[in-house]
Amino acid sequence: MDIFSKLIAKKFKNIAGDRYEEITKRYREFLLLPEEFVLPEINSILIPIDRFAHGIPSELYETLEAYAGASVTLVYVSESMAFRMIEQTLGKLEAEKLKIAERALGEKMLTEIASSLNDIGLRVSKRHIFGSKSDVVIKLAEEFDLLVISRGYGSEITKMSPLSPVVLKIVQHVVKPTIIY
Known part of the structure; x- marks a missing residue:
């Protein structure tokens, strides 16, 4: 001091x-x-994404280049509660159709972002998980040195709420270094 x-x-x-x-x-x-x-040594990075995380800005790729050689785990998280609600209201067939569409969107986003991260020298692994968006990230973040998350992860953001409630909950529970983009 x-x-x-x-x-x-x-x-x-x-x-x-x-x-x-x-x-x-x-x-x-x-x-x-x-x-x-x-500065903490960063060897592993967790990047959770979903349909509300609208791409990664080029400035973030520039920041992540500083961690060349680190391993990145990209996780597309689909909210399982939404599928249960669809199944209960519209039936199992509609829930399955939604799951297939969500898997396709997740795979597309994971592939695009993984390709860009590979280009800057990061080792990338991809996962698609069905579960609670906040609980999954909070639990997974314990295993990583750095959390990188979109301010819109989990829900749309607005002028009144520039940070989604899901992200707010996550950063309140995670004690790891976090980048919010």
Whole structure:
């Protein structure tokens, strides 16, 4: 904390007078410690996607290039609750048709993104999972060094809610480094 005390003392010396000590005490929990400046080693990356994750921006590919050699697991997650509801309301046949369509969409998205990630030097494996979108990601994230997730994962985003509720729940439960794009 010594570095930050000096920084605050220097920054507020002529502005806050003797109050910089009070400022340091009040905001100590928001300041990074020197050991927190160390970047974690990233060997495995989890990227969950779904129909609401509208592609990966080129800037994210540039960021992920820094982890060349890392293994990436792309996971397309289909909400199993939706299939159960369709089955209960419209019947088993309609639920199966939806599952087939969802598998096809998932495979298409997984293939496209995996190809782009391979091009920048990352080793990619693909999975398609049926389950709770948030619970699956929270559980899987424990096995990876980095989570990369779309702000629209799980549901549409709006001007009033620029982050989907599913993503909000995930980042509240995951203690790993996370990139939200």
